[in-house]
Amino acid sequence: MARAERRRRTEEAILAAARRQFGEAGYERTSIRAVAAEAGIDPALVMQLFGNKESLYSAAAALGVELDVLKAATVDELAATAAAHLFAVFEDPGDRAGAEALLRSCLTHPAAGAALRDQVMAPTQAAVAETIGGDDGDLRAAVLNACTLGVTIARYLLRDPVLAAADRAALEAILQPALDAVIDPGRAAP
Template sequence: MYVTSRDERRHRSETAILAAARELFAEVGFERATIRAVAAQANVDPALVMQHFGNKEALFAAATQWPGEHQRILDATPDSLAAAALDDLLAHFEEADDRGGAVALMRSCLTHPTAMQVMRDQVMCERQAAVAGKLTGEDAELRAGLFAACMVGLGMARYLIRLEPVASASQEDLHRLMEPVLKALTE
């Protein structure tokens, strides 16, 4: 009996695997998340995961792509840089469709070589460069780097370590209190 097309089935299981992988990688990191657990959560055989993604590294890479877009920062004026960067962070962690992907990358970025490289070279360096391009005065690169460091610290404290009351603070409070902080680096 005809139930679902092949493409549909394939696409559905791939989506399920990817969602399960994102969730588990985000929760416990690369090492502690097992193919078997991902498969179980996706209601699928472990071997199917391999068939779709080849190996665990590739699954991780597919599950953690951080939206490279940081248009907000590129569009900002020197004066709105702080607000733009905060919006960029909040968007990635609280609004994006593949929200878990950002947490997953960050969770493993201290212990997984590729994740660290992506975090440094594709996430932080790019944003640092975008910020530095808008800065005047001395130490533009270093100030932009410290800017990025503070943003990462905020992200980790709020979304991974869940330090209170940072984790539960409203977006408004974060903007209100962090913008002056970041502006000390941009002015």
């Protein structure tokens, strides 16, 4: 087999195993040995390819926010867009693994917390705050973010029985009016 292709495959195998384990058990409880075992290679190879555990984690954990879509939304669409985006990430198996890897450790691993705060929540809030407007737009954006974060965590990470079993439409039907209340799009109207 070609060398380049072979390398790409094992690199991806390592990343997939890493995402799965980081996402399921968190940073601390995931060992390089276990990741290597799942990927079917030697632990030392992980080091050679990714440098150290921290870098492996950085490469594995990722939560992509589609800022463009969010920025394009009007005040009235905001709640629906935010809710839809949340589910979109967690229904795509590819995106989901990385997102879980990030969220799982966001409270216990400093780098994960910082990444979530600075690269996910802050930009989102900035975008949302702008379309919300008003002098408490920042705060409303932050609360909106916190609520979607809470639902995500409870449903996908904590696996609250009720929330995990609920279907997407029912959940959206309840969540969306709540997010709209946070945004309060009518507060500037006459």
